[in-house]
Amino acid sequence: MIIIVHHVISAIILLIVFTFIAVRQIGKIKLEIWQVMTLGALGCLLTGEISAFDAVKSVNLDVILFLFGMFVVGVGLEESGYLSHLSYKIFKQAKSQDELLILILFIIGFASAFLMNDTLAIIGTPVVLHLSKKHNTSGKLLLLTLAFAVTIGSVMSPIGNPQNLLIALEGNIHNPFILFFKLLLIPTVINLIVAYFVLKLFYKDKFHNNSLNHSQEPIMSKSLAKLSKISLYIIIIMVILKISIVTAGINFDFRLTYIALVASLPILIFSEKRFEVLKNVDWKTLLFFVSMFILMQSFWNSGLIQGLINNMNINITNMLMIFVVSIVLSQFISNVPLVALYLPMLLEAGASSKEMVALAAGSTIAGNLFILGAASNVIIIQNAEKKSNETITFLEFAKVGIPLTILNTIVYYVHLSLA
Numbered sequence: 001m002i003i004i005v006h007h008v009i010s011a012i013i014l015l016i017v018f019t020f021i022a023v024r025q026i027g028k029i030k031l032e033i034w035q036v037m038t039l040g041a042l043g044c045l046l047t048g049e050i051s052a053f054d055a056v057k058s059v060n061l062d063v064i065l066f067l068f069g070m071f072v073v074g075v076g077l078e079e080s081g082y083l084s085h086l087s088y089k090i091f092k093q094a095k096s097q098d099e100l101l102i103l104i105l106f107i108i109g110f111a112s113a114f115l116m117n118d119t120l121a122i123i124g125t126p127v128v129l130h131l132s133k134k135h136n137t138s139g140k141l142l143l144l145t146l147a148f149a150v151t152i153g154s155v156m157s158p159i160g161n162p163q164n165l166l167i168a169l170e171g172n173i174h175n176p177f178i179l180f181f182k183l184l185l186i187p188t189v190i191n192l193i194v195a196y197f198v199l200k201l202f203y204k205d206k207f208h209n210n211s212l213n214h215s216q217e218p219i220m221s222k223s224l225a226k227l228s229k230i231s232l233y234i235i236i237i238m239v240i241l242k243i244s245i246v247t248a249g250i251n252f253d254f255r256l257t258y259i260a261l262v263a264s265l266p267i268l269i270f271s272e273k274r275f276e277v278l279k280n281v282d283w284k285t286l287l288f289f290v291s292m293f294i295l296m297q298s299f300w301n302s303g304l305i306q307g308l309i310n311n312m313n314i315n316i317t318n319m320l321m322i323f324v325v326s327i328v329l330s331q332f333i334s335n336v337p338l339v340a341l342y343l344p345m346l347l348e349a350g351a352s353s354k355e356m357v358a359l360a361a362g363s364t365i366a367g368n369l370f371i372l373g374a375a376s377n378v379i380i381i382q383n384a385e386k387k388s389n390e391t392i393t394f395l396e397f398a399k400v401g402i403p404l405t406i407l408n409t410i411v412y413y414v415h416l417s418l419a
Contacts, residue, residue, distance in 0.1 A: 010050075010299040013043045014332065017295065021371065022394035033371075033382060034288035041291035044298035058297030059290050062257045063162070067118065067289065067379075069260025071281045073231045074122040076267040079277065080224035084217035087127045097137055097207055101199065104128065104145050105192045109153025114239055116256060117154035117161045121376035124150065125383040129390065135213075138206035139390035141199065143380055144400060147392075148195045150376045151367040152408065155191075155360065156184040159242060161376075163339040164360045165256070168246065170343055171356040177247050183357050187415040191365075191408045198404045224273055227266045234263040285382040289375070296333050316342070317351045319358050319416060323409055326362035331373050335363040354416060361412045369405040371397045 017040035021033055044050045050058070077083040090107060094100040112120040128142040154160030158168030158176035168176035200207065219225045238259040245254050268274050314321050322342075330338045342359060367374025371381065371394055384390045 008302070008304070009047050010044060010295075010302045011304055013040050013047075013049070014295060014299050016040070016043075018372070032284070032385065033378060034284040034291070037288050037291040037295065041294040041298075044295055050294060050298040050301060054297065054301070055294045059293045062255055063293075063375075064286060064289060066257045066260045067122075067286060068281065069257070069262075069264040070119050070122045071286075072264035072267055072277060073228065073235070073260070074126070075277045075280045076224055076228035076231060076271070077123065078126045079221065079273065079280065080228050081217060081220035082225040082228050083123065083126055084130055085219055085225075087130060088216050091131060094212055096209070096212060097135070098200075100131065100135065100137070100212060101141075101145050101196055104131075104142065105149045105152075105196055108146060109149040109188075109192050112150040112153040113155075113157035113160045114243070115235065116159065117150040117374070117376045118379060119235070119260075120150045120153075121146070121379040122383065125380050126387060129384060129388050130217075132390070136208070136210070138203060139384070139388065140392055140396065141203045141206050143384055143390060143392055144203075144397070145195075145199060147374075147377050147380050147397075148199070148368055148404065149192070150380075151364060151374055152188060152191045152195060155364045155412075156180055156188040158246065158360075159239070159256075161335075161364055162256070163335045163363045166336065166339050167343060167356050167360045170347075171353070171359075172347065173353050173356060175247065177243065179353055179357065180360070183354065183416060183419050184361060184412070187361075187411045190411050190415075194407050194411065195404060198400060198407065202400045221273065224267070224271055224277075227271050230266045231263045234266070235259060238262065282379075282383055282386060284386065285379055288378060288382065292334070296337060300333060300337065316345050317349050317355055319355060320413060322346075322355060322358045323362040323413055326359055327366040327369060327405065327409065330363050330366035331370050334372075335366055335374065339363050354419065358412070358416055361416070362409070365405060365408045365412065368401050368408060369398070370394065370401060373401075 017036055020031060020036040041055070045052065045055060077086070091100060091103055094103050108120050108124050124146045125143070128146045129139060131137065132139040132142045154164070158164050158180050164180070167173070168180070173179055242254055242256070242259065245252055267277055271277065314325075316322070316325070326335070326338055326342065339359060346355060346359065367377060371377045371392070377397070381392055384392075
């Protein structure tokens with residue numbers, strides 16, 4: 001009995017964390033997402049569900065360092081004024097609110113396929129907040145547009161997100177870029193269009209027919225803008241290098257972390273505003289991810305998920321089952337750990353490359369269901385709360401995310417079944 005109770009403590013803590021993130025307010029106390037997750041991790045440590053040693057070991061330093069490097073570049077771009085300047089150049093073609101949403105979905109969606117979804121979440125949040133204020137458009141609407149754009153867009157590329165990269169490297173796929181684009185480009189474009197119509201349906205009262213008037217924003221710090229621009233070029237060049245290495249099949253551990261850290265160096269070394277930039281890094285989000293790794297590892301150690309999969313007696317290579325399992329379980333143990341669990345099982349069962357791609361699509365599109373389904377969602381919401389009064393609650397996200405995820409899944413499943 002004691003053993004059983006011990007096994008379920010992590011699950012109970014995880015359930016409490018989900019509940020508090022959904023409610024976000026207890027009496028007059030308003031909780032932030034990072035606070036809830038940190039309390040959850042502390043709960044696991046204090047109850048002995050995970051040892052201090054295992055907690056430290058569970059933290060994925062690559063993810064933390066990647067986010068840190070990208071946050072530095074993001075702050076540099078924003079503080080210098082270059083990000084607003086860049087967004088004007090990109091979005092000035094939008095003459096109406098509808099065109100603005102379509103441009104955000106497709107430009108940021110396609111960019112996330114190559115620059116990674118978390119990168120676009122970091123850089124894109126201040127951009128959409130600026131566009132919201134500039135054009136008197138609902139901040140919630142544009143933040144949701146950004147969240148769905150980076151999630152859907154990242155599906156079609158083996159470097160769009162960490163779980164896709166894991167599948168591309170470990171899934172015995174001969175040419176991942178060609179395979180991913182061949183099987184996922186068309187349904188991804190369809191799903192970006194679907195996202196537009198779903199957002200229009202749920203936020204029809206937030207749409208206006210006013211013409212958008214764009215004006216170029218001034219550069220506030222020329223020196224920081226120059227260094228931030230160099231950092232942006234470094235990211236693009238190193239991503240191209242990463243693509244070349246993966247495509248050529250060269251066995252070289254060129255991690256995304258290296259891209260982010262090298263890109264942050266011009267700002268950290270040469271900028272006179274380096275300490276101001278470091279002060280404005282989103283440390284709360286970094287703490288959220290440290291806490292999330294600890295809580296998820298504690299839940300993983302309980303063995304409940306593994307036992308559930310084994311007891312369900314399902315055909316793990318069935319494409320529909322791949323989508324269902326990856327979407328549902330990604331909400332509880334996050335998509336990267338889910339893929340790390342599921343991928344060896346598929347390889348052992350002799351799954352085809354198409355089924356590997358289905359795992360990539362399912363585990364990624366899971367991010368559209370609930371806030372905790374994708375790291376990029378948390379980055380966007382935490383960033384928005386830090387920079388403005390705008391936020392998206394758990395229920396606001398789910399109201400749009402649940403129908404969108406169902407539609408997205410149908411599109412990917414039908415396309416992959418017919419391909």
